[in-house]
Amino acid sequence: MFDRLEDLLRRYEEIMNELNEPTVTANQDRFRALMKEQSDLTPIVESYREYKKAKQDAEDSLFMLESESDEEMRELLKEEHSEAKKRIQELEQELKILLLPKDPNDDKNVIVEIRAGAGGDEAALFAAEMYRLYVKYAERNRWKVETVGVDEIGIGGMKEVSFMINGKGAYSKLKYESGVHRVQRVPETESGGRIHTSTITVAVMPEVEDVDVVIDDKDIRIDVMRASGNGGQCVNTTDSAVRLTHYPTGIVVYSQTEKSQLQNKAKAFALLRAKLYDIEQQKAHDAEAELRRSQIGTGDRSEKIRTYNFPQGRVTDHRIKLTLYKIDDIMNGDIDELLDSLIAADQAAKLLKMNTQ
Template sequence: MFDRLDDLLIRYEEVMGELQEPGVADDPARFRKLMKEQSDLAPIVEAYQEYKSCKQNVEDSLAMLEEESDEELRELAKEELNESRKRIEELEQELKILLLPKDPNDDKNVIVEIRAGAGGDEAALFAAEIYRMYVHYADSRGWRTEMISLNENGIGGFKECVFMITGQGAYSRLKYESGVHRVQRVPETESGGRIHTSTITVAIMPEAEEVDVVIDEKDIRIDVMRASGNGGQCVNTTDSAVRLTHFPTGIVIYSQTEKSQLQNKEKAFRLLRSKLYDLELEKQQASEAEERRSQIGTGDRSEKIRTYNFPQGRVTDHRIKLTLHKLDSILNGDLDEVIDSLIAADQTAKLAKMED
């Protein structure tokens, strides 16, 4: 581990040197690449430098204890020694986590697909609430949201909703949200006051760039048509809606949220690329099934991951057996405690796998 850390320290100094070269900003692609590498290496280098400093403090404190006879100074040296040793243990753990292989998709934007499952209108209403939860969470982190496609049920619920979240590290935090979300509550339509259980599925897909997925034009049929639903005058009177059919996979994408056919086409292709990329990721994960089982689930759409229980005001994440009695604030976008716990559990599982 320490050989690798020494190599990374040398590389960090090289990157900093390159960034200070005259004219480096004249090549935007190279400048961006260097800045990205610098920001990735900085936390590792800072932790390693602090580690080396603590190791030096231990040596200095031990030397002082050998040479010093003044009791007060010896007490100070013992205190410094204990603090430095404790911090060294913490930093060793931090460095192991920082050196874990990084998910190449972590810095990507995400496309979120929410579908109502069992429970009819109640499931659709819950799907709309979960959509709002993610929008509030994105706002709290300074990320941008943009609707790609929406199928409403007429009473404020969403049968299906696809939207994009754009922001640094969006996938790294939201990738744990894929799976079945379950709600337990008394629906407004229920006169007898009985608690119903409904489900929705959430799929989190990293946004795929054109370089990630190449789509052959021969594999696509593009249909244009008039948008349906509440879209305003010009949306419903022009052929602005776009439907893409991808023959090899049977995936059909429908986009009608924009007034412009060109914009809807662009959104539809963006979603198709991400769906194809996600299929490729699923294939890879299936071939790494053993490794996936040792980690927190991030891909299985059929896995029941979380329950939102309204009568008890609680949210339970079943993967890590975490229960929080703060349903209202979580539905209002206060997701950090849940996500931080999932990330910590995932890192612990990966570390245990590496140490086996």
């Protein structure tokens, strides 16, 4: 590990020297590539430099302790040595995590698709609430949300909604949300006060470029029509809605939220590319069953990942057996504790796998 860290430190210093050259901006592609590499290496290099300093501090305090006779000073040096050793252990763990293979999609924007599952109107109402949860979470991170398509019901629910979240690192956080979300509560329409259980499915896909997924024109049918639905902010009333049908897979996507047909077409193609890329990713994961099992949040889309129990005010993530009693905060977009715990569990699983190889 430390040989690799030394190599990365040397590479970082090479990049910094090149970036300090006055002619570096002459080649913009090269300049951008260097800036990206420098940004990726910075957290590793900073932690490694701190590790080396802590290591030196531990050695210095031990060396001084051997020749020190004053008891008060010896106690101080022992404390310094103990603190340095503790920091060394913390930084070793931090460096192991930083050196884990990075998901190439982590920095990408995401496309999220929420569908109402079992539970009829109550499932559609919960789908709409989950849509608002993710919009509020995006706002907390100052990410931009663009709705692609929505199928609403009259009482404020959504049978289906797809939207894009544009923000650096959005996929690294939200990829853990894919799966089945279950809600347990008394619906407003329930006169007997009985608790109902409903489900929705969430799919989180990285936004992909044209070069990542090539779509042949002959495989696509494009239909233009007037937007359907109950109106409201998400639906326009001009003949600009776009539906794409992908013949090889049977996937149909629909975009209706923009007044411009070109904008809706661009959004529809972005959603289709994400879906096709996701299919390929799922195939790759299926082929590597062991890898799939070792990763938190990238499992089967039919997996029940979380339960939202309103009467008891709790949210339980079943993958990591975490229960939080703050359902109101979570439904208002405060999901950092959930996501941070999932990331930590994912990293721990990968470290364990790496250490046993």
